[in-house]
Amino acid sequence: MVATSTFAQEFTEQDTLRGSITPQREWWDLNYYHLYVSVDPDKKFISGSNTIRYKVLEKNQVMQVDLQPPLTIEKVTQDGKKLEVVDNGNAHFVQLKKKQKKGDFNEIKVFYSGHPKEAVRAPWDGGFSWKKDSKGKDFVATSNQGLGASVWWPNKDHMYDEVDSMLISIKTPKGLMDVSNGRLRKVDKDTNTYHWFVANPINNYGVNINIGDYVHFGEKFEGEKGPLDMDYYVLRDNLEKAKEHFKDAPKMMKAFEHWFGPYPFYEDSFKLVEVPYLGMEHQSSVTYGNQYMKGYMGRDLSGSGHGLKFDYIIIHEAGHEWFANNITYKDIADMWIHESFTTYTENIFIDYYYGKEASADYVIGLRKNIKNDKPIIGTYNVNSRGSGDMYFKGANMLHTIRQLVNDDEKWRQVLRGLNIDFHLQTVTSKQIEDYVSEKTEIDLSKVFDQYLRTTKTPVFEYKIDGNKVKYRYSNIVDGFHMPLSIWIDEKAHTLSPTVEWKTQELDGDLSTLEVDRNYYVDHKEMK
Secondary structure, three states, X not given: OOOOOOOOOOOOHHHHHHHOOOHHHHOEEXXXXXXXXXEEOOOOEEEEEEEEEEEEOOOOOEEEEEOOOOOEEEEEEXXXXXXXXXXXXXXXXXXXXXXXXXXXXXXXXXXXXXXXXXXXXXXXXXXXXXXXXXXXXXXXXXXOOOOOHHHOOOEOOOOOOOEOEEEEEEEOOOOOEEOOOOEEEEEEOOOOEEEEEEOOOEOHHHOOOEXXXXXXXXXXXXXXXXXXXXXXXXXXXXXXXXXXXXXXXXXXXXXXXXXXXXXXXXXHOEEEEEOOOOEEOOOOOEEEOOOOOOEEOOXXXXXXXXXXXXXXXXXXXXXXXXEOOOEEEOOHXXXXXXXXXXXXXXXXXXXXXHOHHHHHHHHHHHHHHOOOOOOOOOOOOOOOOOOHHHOHHHHHXXXXXXXHHOOHXXXXXXXXXXXXXXXXXXXXXXXXXXXXXXXXXXXXXXXXXXXXXXXXXXXXXXXXXXXXXEEEEEOOOXXXXXXXXXXXXXXXXEEOOOOOOEEEEOOOOHHHOEEOOOOOOEEEEOO
């Protein structure tokens, strides 16, 4: 068992097998998947296979493949020969007969079946959602971030290694269709099997099945890389309201391409797909279940009023195409890379259409949701995410950094640069932190330590003595120093607080002193 810092938590061997780059994972590099799944909603049963093509990086004869009970592996073959498999919970160790030579491309085929875990509260406690639409037709979807893609299909279930491309073949009941990632390559009408091809690298939790009585409409968006296909799949009864409501999608694309660079997956198109749960950022197959409401199921999470000017799920989940699907964490402990930046994309959407003050109102309004219960960064190598504060606190950290940069065009280029320089890569928190410090030309290391690795909010303490203000930071990590703007008689002043008391003479009526709200700090006047 392992305990984590002051926030004690115990981890098991299964956590390590899932969350670390084990010796049975590190010697091979994913190249291609062909996933075939036959879905039987009546029995809540699936069966199929996954062909796993890989490149041999180092010699080894044992390969770890992940699949979670109650699903079972029926057999594994290589070059037509059946292989022995040693099971250890969710991890299955395939004993290869063929000599694995460095540089070779080989493949295995894993056959499996069973009743997959049913989602309890999708997408947070995910799995298969077996639902019905208003006409009693099957409405089925998968969601599995954190829980793992291996909850419904056999794969290398660790985020560090994304498959280069993928064919997804889903056999569905007659009269229904499947919508998965990438582009529809063909439909086998005899078996009602839909074949979707993903041309770009894809993270495993982004792969999805969506089955329903779908109708399609779409448009072409003239984007930075040319025409982008934007396709929408919704339940038949919702077509007309979807045509109106999904107007947020091209608005989103225009704002996000401006701020974050070209949509990362032109080759695979952009899709919004209606599902029987709230929604999820499945790559090029973003799922939608916000009931055609503005805000978050009709609520403004910020309380500012601006959160009801857009559909939260369209904006947030599509924002993940840049921050999650393009730039992907290696370890879920660094999930802030996905959620902090993507929550911040909501702020950027408002900025683009309603102005800077409105965007500030929104992100600052989100602060009431911050719990400061545990650090944002989780425990590494055991599939452990950090605090949910990665959403609202993380977005406010980024909003604060924008103030430190104090140059919106430079800040925009940092955000675009992230999506260029880490295009289709898996990354660590350190890589992102170092990059932002380098490109902003500000040492932000202690800022990241403060907001990501502690639960402490900096406190700006000050005393007023005539025309002088005495000030410092408390509740900070060692070495924390962050400039701070204050207002006196509606005039801005920049201070440089540290842990030590400083004194500065300022013009104006110091009793009017206000701390700039755009910095995520607490403040306290000392007597």
